[in-house]
Amino acid sequence: xxxxxxxxxxxxxxxxxxxxxxxxxxxxxxxxxxxxxxxxxxxxxxxxxxxxxxxxxxxxxxxxxxxxxxxxxxxxxxxxxxxxxxxxxxxxxxxxxxxxxxxxxxxxxxxxxxxxxxxxxxxxxxxxxxxxxxxxxxxxxxxxxxxxxxxxxxxxxxxxxxxxxxxxxxxxxxxxxxxxxxxxxxxxxxxxxxxxxxxxxxxxxxxxxxxxxxxxxxxxxxxxxxxxxxxxxxxxxxxxxxxxxxxxxxxxxxxxxxxxxxxxxxxxxxxxxxxxxxxxxxxxxxxxxxxxxxxxxxxxxxxxxxxxxxxxxxxxxxxxxxxxxxxxxxxxxxxxxxxxxxxxxxxxxxxxxxxxxxxxxxxxxxxxxxxxxxxxxxxxxxxxxxxxxxxxxxxxxxxxxxxxxxxxxxxxxxxxxxxxxxxxxxxxxxxxxxxxxxxxxxxxxxxxxxxxxxxxxxxxxxxxxxxxxxxxxxxxxxxxxxxxxxxxxxxxxxxxxxxxxxxxxxxxxxxxxxxxxxxxxxxxxxxxxxxxxxxxxxxxxxxxxxxxxxxxxxxxxxxxx
Amino acid sequence: xxxxxxxxxxxxxxxxxxxxxxxxxxxxxxxxxxxxxxxxxxxxxxxxxxxxxxxxxxxxxxxxxxxxxxxxxxxxxxxxxxxxxxxxxxxxxxx
Numbered sequence: 001x002x003x004x005x006x007x008x009x010x011x012x013x014x015x016x017x018x019x020x021x022x023x024x025x026x027x028x029x030x031x032x033x034x035x036x037x038x039x040x041x042x043x044x045x046x047x048x049x050x051x052x053x054x055x056x057x058x059x060x061x062x063x064x065x066x067x068x069x070x071x072x073x074x075x076x077x078x079x080x081x082x083x084x085x086x087x088x089x090x091x092x093x094x095x096x097x098x099x100x101x102x103x104x105x106x107x108x109x110x111x112x113x114x115x116x117x118x119x120x121x122x123x124x125x126x127x128x129x130x131x132x133x134x135x136x137x138x139x140x141x142x143x144x145x146x147x148x149x150x151x152x153x154x155x156x157x158x159x160x161x162x163x164x165x166x167x168x169x170x171x172x173x174x175x176x177x178x179x180x181x182x183x184x185x186x187x188x189x190x191x192x193x194x195x196x197x198x199x200x201x202x203x204x205x206x207x208x209x210x211x212x213x214x215x216x217x218x219x220x221x222x223x224x225x226x227x228x229x230x231x232x233x234x235x236x237x238x239x240x241x242x243x244x245x246x247x248x249x250x251x252x253x254x255x256x257x258x259x260x261x262x263x264x265x266x267x268x269x270x271x272x273x274x275x276x277x278x279x280x281x282x283x284x285x286x287x288x289x290x291x292x293x294x295x296x297x298x299x300x301x302x303x304x305x306x307x308x309x310x311x312x313x314x315x316x317x318x319x320x321x322x323x324x325x326x327x328x329x330x331x332x333x334x335x336x337x338x339x340x341x342x343x344x345x346x347x348x349x350x351x352x353x354x355x356x357x358x359x360x361x362x363x364x365x366x367x368x369x370x371x372x373x374x375x376x377x378x379x380x381x382x383x384x385x386x387x388x389x390x391x392x393x394x395x396x397x398x399x400x401x402x403x404x405x406x407x408x409x410x411x412x413x414x415x416x417x418x419x420x421x422x423x424x425x426x427x428x429x430x431x432x433x434x435x436x437x438x439x440x441x442x443x444x445x446x447x448x449x450x451x452x453x454x455x456x457x458x459x460x461x462x463x464x465x466x467x468x469x470x471x472x473x474x475x476x477x478x479x480x481x482x483x484x485x486x487x488x489x490x491x492x493x494x495x496x497x498x499x500x501x502x503x504x505x506x507x508x509x510x511x512x513x514x515x516x517x518x519x520x521x522x523x524x525x526x527x528x529x530x531x532x533x534x535x536x537x538x539x540x541x542x543x544x545x546x547x548x549x550x551x552x553x554x555x556x557x558x559x560x561x
Numbered sequence: 562x563x564x565x566x567x568x569x570x571x572x573x574x575x576x577x578x579x580x581x582x583x584x585x586x587x588x589x590x591x592x593x594x595x596x597x598x599x600x601x602x603x604x605x606x607x608x609x610x611x612x613x614x615x616x617x618x619x620x621x622x623x624x625x626x627x628x629x630x631x632x633x634x635x636x637x638x639x640x641x642x643x644x645x646x647x648x649x650x651x652x653x654x655x656x
């Protein structure tokens with residue numbers, strides 16, 4: 001029954017089963033030669049559609065502001081302005097006057113501007129997306145009048161769509177939606193990132209074959225294998241329905257022989273906090289502050305950053321929140337910062353190099369915000385510096401932190417002690433782990449970058465994808481060396497790359513001596529269960545052998561025996 | 562009454578995103594007909610988000626504003642305020 005299975009790209013390693021609700025399909029324009037058009041009636045239809053669209057946008061704006069935040073809701077303001085744009089209105093009215101049906105006139109009026117914006121870069125191209133959203137909304141209202149309200153779907157719905165925009169995904173309620181699949185999109189599309197952050201089963205990029213699935217059909221969304229299974233049998237249905245992953249473990253976990261391992265969440269946007277708590281995170285092992293700086297035109301103020309960190313600390317009153325200071329450069333571009341074109345951006349001015357250089361003012365502001373939040377928030381804050389390669393850089397960053405603390409004290413505010421740490425992402429940092437650890441409380445290994453730099457293999461380059469695997473002995477030795485050197489200095493060691501969230505590698509990582517593992521919320525229950533099943537003494541022996549292996553296949557043989 | 566003014570744009574985003582939104586909103590909140598454009602170019606309808614955004618006006622660029630109507634001075638004052646306020650300080654509810 002292979003024809004029941006459609007293949008796409010899995011966005012999240014989870015399965016769900018539910019009933020198909022198509023979103024935004026079947027917009028087919030009438031053939032103007034087939035319909036007799038009454039311009040006056042078409043004009044009224046258009047005006048009514050604009051009114052209804054305006055009401056929809058206003059209520060979605062309100063709901064999004066409440067659920068996600070005011071910044072995310074601002075996209076709806078632009079949509080309302082495009083909806084009311086006199087250029088569009090005049091063009092539509094002219095075409096209706098010439099005998100076009102309203103939907104065709106709308107399609108043509110928007111189409112011209114969408115094309116115009118599409119050809120431009122960055123910000124202008126985003127306007128094309130906005131216009132497309134508004135056009136599709138009007139066309140839906142004009143062609144069938146029915147509307148699927150994404151914020152109010154029946155329990156157990158699986159949403160199928162051509163694509164899901166940011167404003168669409170912001171409305172999906174993970175408590176009710178069993179998953180989604182889209183015709184277009186890849187692992188890094190907005191919808192995929194959203195699915196991962198909310199642990200929602202999702203398959204993207206299925207292609208046009210998806211369109212054959214009818215509304216009301218039962219499907220399994222397997223976000224792990226990237227498959228959409230139509231009309232599952234009882235066994236398949238039960239397997240997918242029971243895949244809430246492993247049971248959520250709320251308490252902290254230890255190995256069978258009593259070694260405590262902290263299991264924490266990586267957070268890249270506020271919407272990820274709730275799933276992290278729900279899936280049993282002990283705390284936050286990596287809070288990426290970049291999201292505070294993205295999708296805006298100027299940097300966030302000290303108070304804005306304070307509020308965001310404070311909220312996170314209050315979300316984990318008994319836990320630790322490791323906040324990484326601004327880590328831009330490399331593949332991360334922020335339009336309002338003056339980032340130079342570099343021949344090798346991954347080997348260029350990024351992370352702490354910018355914070356100690358062109359972004360030193362931003363860095364000072366961020367450190368003050370962090371220290372103020374630490375004094376007022378419930379949980380324990382830890383501050384972590386990214387991309388450190390030398391002890392000198394770390395000393396300079398620590399000086400900046402002292403200056404920020406002195407600034408705050410001058411304003412008669414409280415300064416509390418916070419843990420300070422360094423990310424180990426460069427081979428130099430791994431070699432210098434002892435000296436770095438002697439100056440801080442912890443190290444956190446970022447395996448994505450560390451693997452890239454140890455193996456000299458670009459993580460985005462598929463031609464060397466085979467080399468980009470942290471289970472190569474070269475990377476394992478860097479990890480082993482880092483952990484051993486840090487422990488000699490009484491520093492604890494965490495890991496916050498993709499590797500930390502792979503339950504198949506949990507035993508190895510515990511055996512290598514990692515004290516903390518931090519990952520996307522979705523795999524936390526599996527990893528917690530894997531830690532509880534691990535015997536540290538055995539794992540440690542195996543890990544010692546694994547890191548001494550000569551090849552990756554020898555590593556895996558060691559782990560399997 | 563027709564009045565004309567040329568303003569140098571201060572927000573870092575130029576006439577994009579929130580500043581553009583505030584600009585178009587302010588035009589719609591007044592009676593006067595407003596057109597805008599680069600000093601050496603054609604003028605477009607200032608009430609159109611599409612037209613305003615398409616101008617591609619950046620920080621430091623000059624923009625010429627022409628208003629015709631009873632509250633022409635008032636609308637230009639308001640537009641000048643929006644165009645000369647750094648974005649972080651722009652209070653969009655005030656417009």
